[in-house]
Amino acid sequence: MGKWLLVALVVVIVFWVLKVYRKHLDRASPSRPTPAVEDMVRCAHCGVHVPRSESLASGERHFCSEEHRRLYRQG
Structure with a gap:
């Protein structure tokens, strides 16, 4: 039972780290301005x-x- 609890904890930690890393990448990347449309x-x-x-x-x-x-x- 202890091994399964450890595996579950590692999986939760990995998902949490990936989520935090993804948010960091979204903030770091500059947003591209949309080109102005003209007739x-x-x-x-x-x-x-x-x-x-x-x-x-x-x-x-x-x-x-x-x-x-x-x-x-x-x-």
């Missing part, structure tokens, strides 16, 4: 998709560069 818009001249914040808007249309906005206005 993509299509250039009215060439069709390239660019993030809305990087596009040049002209009315309802968006452009990837000033040159494409100028070329689109010219015809």
